[in-house]
Amino acid sequence: MTKVITLCTTKGGTSKTSLTASLLSYWQGEKRLVAAVDADPNCNLTRWLDKGSLKNIPHQAETNEGQIIEAVENISREREIVLVDVAGFGNQSMVYAIGISSLVIIPSRPSEDDVLEALKTKQVVTNAAKLTRREIPYRVVLTQVKAGTLVIEHTLKQFQAFNVPLFDTAIASCTIYQTSRFSGETPISAEPQGKAAKEITALAKEIEVQLSL
Ligand SMILES: Nc1ncnc2c1ncn2[C@@H]1O[C@H](COP(=O)(O)OP(=O)(O)OP(=O)(O)O)[C@@H](O)[C@H]1O
Ligand SMILES: [Mg+2]
Numbered sequence: 001m002t003k004v005i006t007l008c009t010t011k012g013g014t015s016k017t018s019l020t021a022s023l024l025s026y027w028q029g030e031k032r033l034v035a036a037v038d039a040d041p042n043c044n045l046t047r048w049l050d051k052g053s054l055k056n057i058p059h060q061a062e063t064n065e066g067q068i069i070e071a072v073e074n075i076s077r078e079r080e081i082v083l084v085d086v087a088g089f090g091n092q093s094m095v096y097a098i099g100i101s102s103l104v105i106i107p108s109r110p111s112e113d114d115v116l117e118a119l120k121t122k123q124v125v126t127n128a129a130k131l132t133r134r135e136i137p138y139r140v141v142l143t144q145v146k147a148g149t150l151v152i153e154h155t156l157k158q159f160q161a162f163n164v165p166l167f168d169t170a171i172a173s174c175t176i177y178q179t180s181r182f183s184g185e186t187p188i189s190a191e192p193q194g195k196a197a198k199e200i201t202a203l204a205k206e207i208e209v210q211l212s213l
Contacts, residue, residue, distance in 0.1 A: 002076040003211045005083050006097040007105045010124075011117035012088030014107040015143035017044045018177045020085040022200045023207070024049075024057050025186035027081055030204075032213075035079040037062055037071050039093040045085045052184020065092035069100055081213070090124065098128040102211055104138035107171075110145055110155040119162055137210065141203060142170040169202040 005023075007016040020036060027034045036059040038045040046061040048054065058079070062071035068084075076082050084097045098104050104125050108118040118140055129136040140159060145152060152170075159166055174196045176187045187196035207213070 002079050003081050003102040003213060004072055004076070004097075004100055005081065005103045005105060005207065005211075006086060006094075006101040007083065007107060008086045008094050008098065009088070009106045009108060009114075009118055009121045010090045010094075011108070011114050014088070014109055014114060014117075015171060015177070016088065016107055017048065017085050018181070019105070019107055019141070019143070019171070019200075019203075020045055020083050021048050021054060021181075022177075022186045022188055022196075023204055024083060025054060025188040026197075026200050026204045028054070028057060029188060033078065033080040035059060035075045035082045037068070037075060037082065037084045037097075039063070039065075039068050039071075039084055039097060040087040042087065048181060048184060050184075052180075053186065053189035054184060062093075065096070068093045068096045072097065072100060090120070095124060095128060098125055098136060099132050101136060103207065104136060105167075105207075106138060106140045107143045108140050108155070108159075109143055110149070110151045112154075112158070115155055115158045118159075119164070122162075122164055139165045139167050139210070141167045144173045145170045146173050167203060167206050169199055169206055171199050171203070172196070 038061040086094045108114040125138045
């Protein structure tokens with residue numbers, strides 16, 4: 001059965017689209033059958049996927065909030081993994097996508113604002129689980145991390161205080177994410193031996209374990 005993974009948080013700019021493209025790129029390289037739904041009205045993921053190394057990944061932009069579940073169902077046929085990238089604010093698309101997800105990934109930068117928005121997103125996941133009467137696994141991934149800063153410790157403490165599960169892998173701040181977006185590459189395709197590619201690989205492997213992929 002297709003595993004649907006939604007990357008979401010009510011905070012903008014936390015690396016949702018960058019992680020979506022990078023994970024797609026990694027799994028495509030591993031010969032996994034991947035696809036994507038871009039539920040963000042800004043269609044940033046769609047622009048990225050339409051150029052460079054990701055061109056052959058099936059994807060659909062669905063900005064009609066009421067159509068999001070159907071869009072995911074349609075693209076899921078004969079696909080192993082479908083990633084859903086949502087807008088950086090809470091809307092119906094986010095709730096619906098969470099409701100049909102096998103795993104919800106909540107990217108958060110190490111900042112108090114991001115933590116608060118991640119906690120709000122966790123609440124949406126909890127409510128969606130109640131609505132659908134099933135468990136919806138979720139996990140926070142720290143993104144745009146600058147090594148050796150105390151703010152990481154503060155961030156981790158806050159998440160621990162609220163019992164929020166985190167991926168072991170944290171994603172460092174790295175300009176390859178910005179440059180690869182212009183070219184349509186990803187850290188995986190542009191610098192496969194680089195630090196960013198190694199982190200994406202480690203994150204993907206954690207997800208694989210979580211989802212028994
Ligand atoms: N690990 C990183 N290191 C450095 N820059 C990054 C990293 N991840 C993302 N960025 C940059 O931060 C900006 C926001 O990233 P991205 O668009 O992936 O976030 P988003 O959560 O999808 O944003 P939005 O809420 O607007 O959809 C982009 O300019 C991107 O290139
Ligand atoms: Mg985005």
